[in-house]
Amino acid sequence: MSPTHVPGYLSSQITPKSPSIPPWPRPTELIVQCKARTRVPTPHGPVFLHIYHNNWDSKEHLVVVIDPAQLDENAPPQEFIRSRSLDARWHDEETDMDRIVRGAYVGRLSSTRAAPSRPHTPSSPSPLESSTSDILDSVPVPIVRIHSECFTGETIGSMRCDCGEQLDEAIRYISHPQPSPRTPERLVPGRGAVIYLRQEGRGIGLLEKIRAYNLQDMGYDTVAANLMLGHGADERGYEIAAAIMRDLGLDTEVRLLTNNPEKMEALRKEGIIVKERLPMVPRSWSDHANGTGRLGGGLRKPGATMIGGGAARGADLEKYLRTKVQRMGHLLELPTPAHPQPTHDIVLPTAPSAFVKMTLSPVSGLTPLPTRTQREP
Ligand SMILES: [Zn+2]
Numbered sequence: 232m233s234p235t236h237v238p239g240y241l242s243s244q245i246t247p248k249s250p251s252i253p254p255w256p257r258p259t260e261l262i263v264q265c266k267a268r269t270r271v272p273t274p275h276g277p278v279f280l281h282i283y284h285n286n287w288d289s290k291e292h293l294v295v296v297i298d299p300a301q302l303d304e305n306a307p308p309q310e311f312i313r314s315r316s317l318d319a320r321w322h323d324e325e326t327d328m329d330r331i332v333r334g335a336y337v338g339r340l341s342s343t344r345a346a347p348s349r350p351h352t353p354s355s356p357s358p359l360e361s362s363t364s365d366i367l368d369s370v371p372v373p374i375v376r377i378h379s380e381c382f383t384g385e386t387i388g389s390m391r392c393d394c395g396e397q398l399d400e401a402i403r404y405i406s407h408p409q410p411s412p413r414t415p416e417r418l419v420p421g422r423g424a425v426i427y428l429r430q431e432g433r434g435i436g437l438l439e440k441i442r443a444y445n446l447q448d449m450g451y452d453t454v455a456a457n458l459m460l461g462h463g464a465d466e467r468g469y470e471i472a473a474a475i476m477r478d479l480g481l482d483t484e485v486r487l488l489t490n491n492p493e494k495m496e497a498l499r500k501e502g503i504i505v506k507e508r509l510p511m512v513p514r515s516w517s518d519h520a521n522g523t524g525r526l527g528g529g530l531r532k533p534g535a536t537m538i539g540g541g542a543a544r545g546a547d548l549e550k551y552l553r554t555k556v557q558r559m560g561h562l563l564e565l566p567t568p569a570h571p572q573p574t575h576d577i578v579l580p581t582a583p584s585a586f587v588k589m590t591l592s593p594v595s596g597l598t599p600l601p602t603r604t605q606r607e608p
Contacts, residue, residue, distance in 0.1 A: 265317035266336025275406040290429035374423035376401035376488040416453035434466030490561040
């Protein structure tokens with residue numbers, strides 16, 4: 232494990248930190264509540280951002296719900312992805328305006344339109360227990376991605392990991408129109424959610440992740456660095472994600488975007504029914520990353536890993552991606568020698584022509600992601 236180029240006196244000891252103390256004893260029953268919801272336009276289309284509180288930690292976990300049919304007055308009748316705790320009436324004095332301001336409304340808000348939602352009742356069907364086969368047949372099974380916060384990868388475009396790209400790819404993929412289950416020749420809006428958990432650095436927090444990065448610069452991989460700092464290789468938990476999925480009615484049948492078998496198992500233990508796993512292939516490992524001629528002058532160069540950005544390749548990123556497969560059991564095929572390991576960082580900008588097809592390598596036997604299309608710069 233110890234790289235040969237690290238001086239011996241350095242590799243010997245890291246002073247262990249005192250264990251962190253939870254702010255309060257964790258209640259037996261986990262309760263989540265959506266406190267607010269709003270429409271946010273993104274490069275991939277409109278989404279609804281949800282803010283969740285819970286009684287297990289003091290963090291604000293987020294959900295990006297992609298269900299644009301909710302904004303379409305002409306959409307056929309269907310059950311939407313909605314939070315039961317948000318649509319609930321919180322107390323007797325709560326006015327319709329109170330409820331609308333926190334996001335408990337239907338359709339799209341405007342200066343002339345604001346309709347409060349109705350509370351979900353146990354007798355009313357959940358989105359996936361709908362009474363009519365019409366509803367079940369006309370909308371695809373929702374796609375869910377459980378994503379853990381990564382300030383470095385998502386906000387400042389760090390190319391030490393692929394978190395920014397994965398977040399962007401998840402929103403893009405879920406937003407992509409999909410064939411109607413009943414009439415496959417007809418495309419219907421994509422639907423699903425990205426559960427965004429505030430567990431930075433595989434759960435060790437930003438401060439400890441920064442320390443781990445310095446160990447990585449000395450030659451240790453992401454797993455070894457975490458262990459040397461006294462942490463587990465992965466300290467994330469998915470109980471809160473599962474509770475949020477239940478609140479959104481996403482617990483009875485979903486397709487899960489992940490390469491991580493531990494995430495699949497964690498959800499299964501929580502009683503979430505995953506109908507299908509959809510793999511996420513890193514853009515730098517997919518065929519489009521080998522394309523040449525996209526780095527020429529005059530092209531727009533968007534953020535490499537930001538929402539709506541292109542693909543990034545780099546030595547640090549390559550090492551991180553390989554560690555996830557070789558040391559953490561992620562379900563991906565390593566790229567062939569046709570994808571040489573980069574020795575320096577490059578960014579693939581958005582291609583200049585519209586509708587550039589980017590083929591993503593599917594894992595055999597699994598549903599491939601739709602091809603990526605890009606807009607004019
Ligand atoms: Zn990251």
